[in-house]
Amino acid sequence: MSAEEEFAKFLENYLAQTPPGVEGDAQMRARLAAPITTLTRESVMKDALADEEIDSWFEYFGWNLWDVIRSRASEGESGLIPRQQYETLAFVQQWATYPDLVRALTAELGPEGVIALGRSMRTEVGSKVNFLRNWAFACPLFGRGIACALGLEQPTDRREDVETLIQFARRVMFGAWGEEEGGEAFCASRGYRVEQLEQAVRERFWEDREVFSAPEEAKPVRQFNAQAEIFGFLFHYDCRAGVNDTGPYPTPDGGLVLVRDLFLSEPGYPWSHVADGLPYALTQAFFFPPGAPIEFVVNDLATVFTTPADYQKHVVAVSTYVRDTWDTPVDWLRQIGPEERAQIAKDASAALMKLYAHIAGNDTDANLRAGIRMYSRExxxxxxxAAGLWDRFVADGFDDIHPLTEQAWPTLSGPAAAEVLAPVLLLGQAFPSVRATVAG
Structure with a gap:
C-alpha cells in the first residue's frame, strides 16, 4: 500500500477506525471512560477534573476535530497570507497565554457569569460570543499538542491550565444550549443541528422576512451574501473567524431557516480602516420551503454543509439585519432592505480592493505577525x-509574542508548519494524555 493510500485510510475514518458523522459520534461517546461531553450544572461548576475526565474530553475532541477538518470547506489561500504558519504559531501563543486570561475572566464574572455569557448566544446575533468560539476554546489545547510535539513541553506539564480551559469551554457551552438539566456539549451529538436561538428571535426573523415571488428576485441577495462573505474571509486573514452559522430551525409553515452572521469590521486591527463605512456584522436568515430537497449539516465549527451544495437556489425568503458596532445593543439590531444591501455589497467590493492592496504591501513576516494577532485576539x-477586561488585557501586553511562541517560531514560521499541523489536526496528536510522558 502506498503512502497516499495509507493516509487516505485516516481521512475516511478517524485513526483508520472510527467513521465520521452521527455514527462516529455515538461510537466515541460510548467508549469514553467519563461522561465529560454531557453537560450538567454540577459538572460544569467544579474547577478540578479527574485524569479520566480530561483524557475522555481529549479522546472525544480528537475525533471531533478530525470530523470538522475533513468535512469543512477549505478556505483557499490568497497567495499572500501564510495561514498555516500563523494559525500554528497562534495555537502555541494561545496555549502560552490563555489560561491566565481565562482565570481572570472567571474571577471577574464568577462561574455563573461565564454560564450567562454563554446564555447570551440564545438571544444575541451579530456577536462574536458565539457557537464557533465555544468550540475554539480548544485552540490553546491544539497549541499544547504542538508544543509537546516539538519537545518544548511535556504532556504532564501545566495540568491546571488544561482544567481551566476545558471547564471554561464547558460552562459557556452549558449556557449556550440552555439546558439546565444537562445535555450534550457538541452539535455532532445533536444530529448536526445548532438550535440555540430562542423562539422570540426566530419569530422576529419570520415576521420580518422578505418573500420572493420568483427565483430571480433572490439573485441580488445571493450576490450580496457572496460579496460580503468574500470580504469577511479576507478581513479575518483567510479564515472562518468572520462567519457563524446556526440552525436549521423549523418555521411555522413546516419549512426551515438557516441563520448566518458575517463580520465585516473589527476595530483595533491595523487594517481596520479598509472597512470604514461597513457595519460590524450582518445577520441573514435564509428561509426554505416545506419539503425542499436539501439535507443540512452544521458542524461544530459553525459551518453549514448541504446536499446538494447549491442550497441558496432554494431560498424563498430572507431577513437581513446589521449590527453597526460590536457594542451596539442587540435591541438596536437594524433590519435592512434591498437598497442598503446593494450599497453594502458595493462598499464591500471597494473595501476588498483596499484590503488586497494593504496585504500585498506587507512582507511575509508582517502578514505572519498580523495573522497571529488576529487569530489570538479573535x-x-x-x-x-463582555467582561470589561479587554482594555486591561491589551495594556498588560496581550499582543506580545510569548517566549514559548518564540521557541516554536523557527520551525513553525516556514513550510514545516504544515508537517506539524496535519498530524495534530487529523491523526489524533492534538491531545496527548495528561498521564502520558514524552521521551526526551
Missing part, C-alpha cells in the same frame, strides 16, 4: 470585552 477578545 478567540477571547469578545468574551473579555
Amino acid at each position: 478567540m477571547i477578545m469578545p468574551h473579555a470585552r
Whole structure:
C-alpha cells in the first residue's frame, strides 16, 4: 500500500477506525471512560477534573476535530497570507497565554457569569460570543499538542491550565444550549443541528422576512451574501473567524431557516480602516420551503454543509439585519432592505480592493505577525470585552509574542508548519494524555 493510500485510510475514518458523522459520534461517546461531553450544572461548576475526565474530553475532541477538518470547506489561500504558519504559531501563543486570561475572566464574572455569557448566544446575533468560539476554546489545547510535539513541553506539564480551559469551554457551552438539566456539549451529538436561538428571535426573523415571488428576485441577495462573505474571509486573514452559522430551525409553515452572521469590521486591527463605512456584522436568515430537497449539516465549527451544495437556489425568503458596532445593543439590531444591501455589497467590493492592496504591501513576516494577532485576539477578545477586561488585557501586553511562541517560531514560521499541523489536526496528536510522558 502506498503512502497516499495509507493516509487516505485516516481521512475516511478517524485513526483508520472510527467513521465520521452521527455514527462516529455515538461510537466515541460510548467508549469514553467519563461522561465529560454531557453537560450538567454540577459538572460544569467544579474547577478540578479527574485524569479520566480530561483524557475522555481529549479522546472525544480528537475525533471531533478530525470530523470538522475533513468535512469543512477549505478556505483557499490568497497567495499572500501564510495561514498555516500563523494559525500554528497562534495555537502555541494561545496555549502560552490563555489560561491566565481565562482565570481572570472567571474571577471577574464568577462561574455563573461565564454560564450567562454563554446564555447570551440564545438571544444575541451579530456577536462574536458565539457557537464557533465555544468550540475554539480548544485552540490553546491544539497549541499544547504542538508544543509537546516539538519537545518544548511535556504532556504532564501545566495540568491546571488544561482544567481551566476545558471547564471554561464547558460552562459557556452549558449556557449556550440552555439546558439546565444537562445535555450534550457538541452539535455532532445533536444530529448536526445548532438550535440555540430562542423562539422570540426566530419569530422576529419570520415576521420580518422578505418573500420572493420568483427565483430571480433572490439573485441580488445571493450576490450580496457572496460579496460580503468574500470580504469577511479576507478581513479575518483567510479564515472562518468572520462567519457563524446556526440552525436549521423549523418555521411555522413546516419549512426551515438557516441563520448566518458575517463580520465585516473589527476595530483595533491595523487594517481596520479598509472597512470604514461597513457595519460590524450582518445577520441573514435564509428561509426554505416545506419539503425542499436539501439535507443540512452544521458542524461544530459553525459551518453549514448541504446536499446538494447549491442550497441558496432554494431560498424563498430572507431577513437581513446589521449590527453597526460590536457594542451596539442587540435591541438596536437594524433590519435592512434591498437598497442598503446593494450599497453594502458595493462598499464591500471597494473595501476588498483596499484590503488586497494593504496585504500585498506587507512582507511575509508582517502578514505572519498580523495573522497571529488576529487569530489570538479573535478567540477571547469578545468574551473579555463582555467582561470589561479587554482594555486591561491589551495594556498588560496581550499582543506580545510569548517566549514559548518564540521557541516554536523557527520551525513553525516556514513550510514545516504544515508537517506539524496535519498530524495534530487529523491523526489524533492534538491531545496527548495528561498521564502520558514524552521521551526526551
